[in-house]
Amino acid sequence: MKTKYIIAFVALFILASCTTAKKASEVSAVYVPASNYANLDCEQLFQSAEEIRSKTPALAAAVDASRKTDKVKEQVAWWLFFPAAFLMDGNAAEQTNLALARGQLEAIRNAAIKAKCSL
Numbered sequence: 001m002k003t004k005y006i007i008a009f010v011a012l013f014i015l016a017s018c019t020t021a022k023k024a025s026e027v028s029a030v031y032v033p034a035s036n037y038a039n040l041d042c043e044q045l046f047q048s049a050e051e052i053r054s055k056t057p058a059l060a061a062a063v064d065a066s067r068k069t070d071k072v073k074e075q076v077a078w079w080l081f082f083p084a085a086f087l088m089d090g091n092a093a094e095q096t097n098l099a100l101a102r103g104q105l106e107a108i109r110n111a112a113i114k115a116k117c118s119l
Contacts, residue, residue: 021067021091022061029102034110042117049108052101059098066091 037045068090 021070022063022095023057023067024063024098027060027063027095027098027102029106030042030099032100032103032107034107034114037111038106038114040111040115042112042115045108045112045115045117049112052108056098056101056105059094059101063091063094063098066094092100 030092041046
């Protein structure tokens with residue numbers, strides 16, 4: 001009887017870890033060249049950074065929400081029709097948006113350092 005529970009637990013654990021969706025904290029910044037922001041003065045750099053910073057929490061929330069939805073869909077797919085689990089997309093689009101925003105912030109920071117802006 002205990003072996004059935006152990007097998008079920010192991011199977012659920014394996015199935016739960018199959019999605020390609022990431023948490024927002026696992027998404028790293030993509031490279032954005034600082035030269036994209038080289039022609040901006042310190043005030044413009046600050047405004048650009050604040051604009052992106054204000055959008056970042058919503059992007060992170062979208063990544064996490066998409067991951068949660070993907071995990072639920074994956075569980076349903078494994079229990080009802082397992083081949084459908086292999087067709088899941090993950091949350092690549094949301095990850096890309098968040099990674100780009102983080103990369104832009106890093107590029108703005110580097111441009112501000114080059115321009116010797118006071119932070």
